[in-house]
Amino acid sequence: MAVQVGSASASSPVRVMVPSRGTTPRQPPLRAAQGRSGLLMTGPFLALFAVFFAGPFVYSIVLSLRSPLTGAYSGLFNYRTVMSNGEFWSGVVRMGYFGVVQVTVMICLAIGLALLLDSPYCRAKKLFALIYFLPYAVPGVIAAIMWGFLLEPDLDGALGVPHQLGLASGPVQPLDYRLALYAIMLIVTWEWTGYNMTILLTSLTNVPHQVIEAAKVDGASELSIAARIKLPMVRRTVMFTIMLSIIGTLQLFNEPVILNEIATTGSALTPNQIIYNTAFAFGNEELAAAQSVVLAGITIVATIAFFGIVRRRMGPFGATRAAAK
Amino acid sequence: MTVGAAQLRASLFRRHGAAVSRRAKTTVTTAFLAMGAAYVLVPIYWLVVASSKTNSQLFSTPTFLPPAHPSWASNFKDLFTYQNGDFGWWLLNSFIYSSVTAALGATVSTLCGYGLAKYSFRGRRVVFALVVGSLMVPATALVVPLFLLEHFMGLTNTYQGVILPLVVYPFGVYFMSIFAADAVPDNLVDSARVDGAGEMRTLWQIGRPLLMPGIVTLFLLSFIGTWNNYFLPLVLLGTESRFPLTVGLSAWLSSISSVGAQPIYPEIILGSFVSVLPMLILFPFLQKYVARGLTLGAIAGE
Numbered sequence: 096m097a098v099q100v101g102s103a104s105a106s107s108p109v110r111v112m113v114p115s116r117g118t119t120p121r122q123p124p125l126r127a128a129q130g131r132s133g134l135l136m137t138g139p140f141l142a143l144f145a146v147f148f149a150g151p152f153v154y155s156i157v158l159s160l161r162s163p164l165t166g167a168y169s170g171l172f173n174y175r176t177v178m179s180n181g182e183f184w185s186g187v188v189r190m191g192y193f194g195v196v197q198v199t200v201m202i203c204l205a206i207g208l209a210l211l212l213d214s215p216y217c218r219a220k221k222l223f224a225l226i227y228f229l230p231y232a233v234p235g236v237i238a239a240i241m242w243g244f245l246l247e248p249d250l251d252g253a254l255g256v257p258h259q260l261g262l263a264s265g266p267v268q269p270l271d272y273r274l275a276l277y278a279i280m281l282i283v284t285w286e287w288t289g290y291n292m293t294i295l296l297t298s299l300t301n302v303p304h305q306v307i308e309a310a311k312v313d314g315a316s317e318l319s320i321a322a323r324i325k326l327p328m329v330r331r332t333v334m335f336t337i338m339l340s341i342i343g344t345l346q347l348f349n350e351p352v353i354l355n356e357i358a359t360t361g362s363a364l365t366p367n368q369i370i371y372n373t374a375f376a377f378g379n380e381e382l383a384a385a386q387s388v389v390l391a392g393i394t395i396v397a398t399i400a401f402f403g404i405v406r407r408r409m410g411p412f413g414a415t416r417a418a419a420k
Numbered sequence: 421m422t423v424g425a426a427q428l429r430a431s432l433f434r435r436h437g438a439a440v441s442r443r444a445k446t447t448v449t450t451a452f453l454a455m456g457a458a459y460v461l462v463p464i465y466w467l468v469v470a471s472s473k474t475n476s477q478l479f480s481t482p483t484f485l486p487p488a489h490p491s492w493a494s495n496f497k498d499l500f501t502y503q504n505g506d507f508g509w510w511l512l513n514s515f516i517y518s519s520v521t522a523a524l525g526a527t528v529s530t531l532c533g534y535g536l537a538k539y540s541f542r543g544r545r546v547v548f549a550l551v552v553g554s555l556m557v558p559a560t561a562l563v564v565p566l567f568l569l570e571h572f573m574g575l576t577n578t579y580q581g582v583i584l585p586l587v588v589y590p591f592g593v594y595f596m597s598i599f600a601a602d603a604v605p606d607n608l609v610d611s612a613r614v615d616g617a618g619e620m621r622t623l624w625q626i627g628r629p630l631l632m633p634g635i636v637t638l639f640l641l642s643f644i645g646t647w648n649n650y651f652l653p654l655v656l657l658g659t660e661s662r663f664p665l666t667v668g669l670s671a672w673l674s675s676i677s678s679v680g681a682q683p684i685y686p687e688i689i690l691g692s693f694v695s696v697l698p699m700l701i702l703f704p705f706l707q708k709y710v711a712r713g714l715t716l717g718a719i720a721g722e
Contacts, residue, residue: 132619133539137547140532140593147585148554148562155565208456216442216449225704226457228711229464232699234648236666237692240673241463244470244689251483285459290714297715317445346560349650349666356673367560367651374564375655383564391561398556 159385166381173385183386186366187345187393189276194344197280202337204284205291210321212292213299224296227289235286239353242282246270247357270358279350279364287343291336298332299325334405338398345394366390464700471495471690475683495690502687509661510668511694514647517582517664522643524587526635533596534627538609548597554590560651567655577658586646592638595716599634600627637713640706644699665695 162169177183208227212220230238248254248266257263269278302325310320326333348367363369370390374383470478472490481487500508536548566585567576575581604627612622628635650666657663660671672688675681703710 130539130541133535133541134543136531136535136539136619136623139528140588141547143528143584143588144550144554144590147566148557148588148590149550151562151565151569152557154569155562158565158568204456208453211449211453214449216445217453218446218450223453223457225707226460228707229460229700229703231710232644232703233464233696234650234666236648236650236670237695238463240669240688240692241467244685245463245466245483250478250685253483285463288456289460293711294715297711342558346558348560352650353670353673356670356677370564371651371655374567380564380568387561387564391558394558394561395556 155384155387158381159388161381163379163381173382174389176382177385177389180386182363183366183369183389186364186369187390190344190347190365193276193280193347194341197283198337198340198344200280201284201288201340202291202333204288205295205336206326206333208288208292209295209299210325212296213325214317214321216317224293228293229289230286231290231293233286235349236353238282238286239350240357242278242285243270243354243357246278246281268358270354272362275351275354275358276364278354279347282350282354283344283347287340291340294336295329295332298329302328331405334401338401338405341397341401342394345390345397464696467689467693467696471686471693473686473689475686478685478689491686492690495686499687499690499694502684503660506660506663506668507687507691507694510663510665513579513662514664514666514695516579517586517653518643518646520579521583521586521646522639524583525589525592525642526638528587529589529592529638530596530600530631530635531623532593533598534600534604534623534631536593536597537600538604538606551590551593551597555594563651563655566652570656576656577662579662581656582653582664585652586642586649589638589642592642595638595713596631596634598716600631603630603634633709633712637709640710641713644710647699665691669695 159173160168160170162172208223211217212224217223244250246254246269248268254269255266258266268274269281306324306328307320310324315323346367347365348371351364351368352371363372366386367390370383370386373386374380466484469484469486472492472495473481473487474491474494477487477491532547532551536544536551562585570576570581575584608626608630609622612626613619617625647664648666649664650670653664653667654670657667660668663671669688669691672684672691676684676688
């Protein structure tokens, strides 16, 4: 996709007017100077990247190999602690469960809404598309505060209705530790369905008109057009949104922290909460670094595995293709 | 395709039935879409209504009904005077963090993305691999070591300590490299060069106008991302007067649950409303730029 400088310009009018360069499309000295300018342009990013991204990345690995007590090199001691840390792994497994349930529901909702908006039966398409996308502009912290208060029986009288009708022994407590995970699912779905829908809708708009017209002429119903033509044509985008959602799930932090403030749901639910507590509540930065490295590793392995599966089944797409160019 | 007379008549008959079923389908579609919209709008509606209630009204009046006399004025006064007016600082801080990060981030990413798209130089592939590779590294995994490194450098609890890590925006570089490759034609760059313009001047005079839609997208994505960020400033900042809105409001929230705390629910609810209001008002105008940023990454390969 990135076109190299000077590669296509031998026939451009400008080149023709300059005889000395018209004969050879690329002149080495100029090219070298241009190359230097290209490198210079990447300079500011690379400098900041080195200090604030690569630096912490390398440092987290170094730190994770140090003893929490003495600070001396201690090999894989912290990693052995992580491996046998039940709380951390139950957090990871919990996120796996969260991913299977919440990501499935959210992506199905996003696909459904996008197909409805793209169908000829949709009215006020722009308005609906805008409304669904609104939560993207709401910080996760604020989303969690709104929903947290709405799910708190003292503040939301509606949660007491089943009790008043004699259907429950007390007000419904969605922020109870047994239900908190589902409350988080409700909030995360609220925050990100429209985001995924927006990506899918743009992709649907790119489906060639002729294909759909041809199907209509052949008498296909809108439903079968949606299921057999539109959906298969955007399947790569669907995979992309699933992958983004899996990465997001493994990083969950804001929502559980805020709900815990509102209802004191108790223990840390997500790996990132556990890492935060390890570092700042217990002051064990070395162990927290090891946990971070393991979590990053799980995320990267999950991403690559996902890319691998998708690639084998559907051919290269997205970032992998760009990386290969 | 030719349509015979019999077929035409048949399709005309069908069309009458189709008109009825079409109306039914439109109704069903709209009903589903409206349900989705209600899910999105109910909490926002509640936020507006609840922000007009006094503390006792919050616990005594029906959740979704507005009070007889809205107390916005007194709630606003309480919001901006509670704890020496910290909230005003948080609002200002969020603007500073977001706008400075977005301006620097868009500039740095545009330079780098344009450089990658329009030049061939040694190490270009390495830089590109770094950018794409770092898309996979979850930024939250870097927060703890970042805190320790900034501590060595004396950057914790400073504005630049929050801003500089967020200026590093690998997705922005990736986005701009794709955007610039298509938006700036090579022969335009070449003719500027032949006319004797330097590389930076070419970028400024030829590239910048063509890249502007992409730059706006990057600015907005970075602005919203920083405005919404919580984890990073939570870890890096200790002084309340430097907090952004997200960290400040969560601090108020945790003070509610402590023993003998003041019931500051109205302040938190109105504070949340004020935190989302600017973006909700601007969003209809910015939506298309933001959407382009999200979708370009997903569609680039199709």
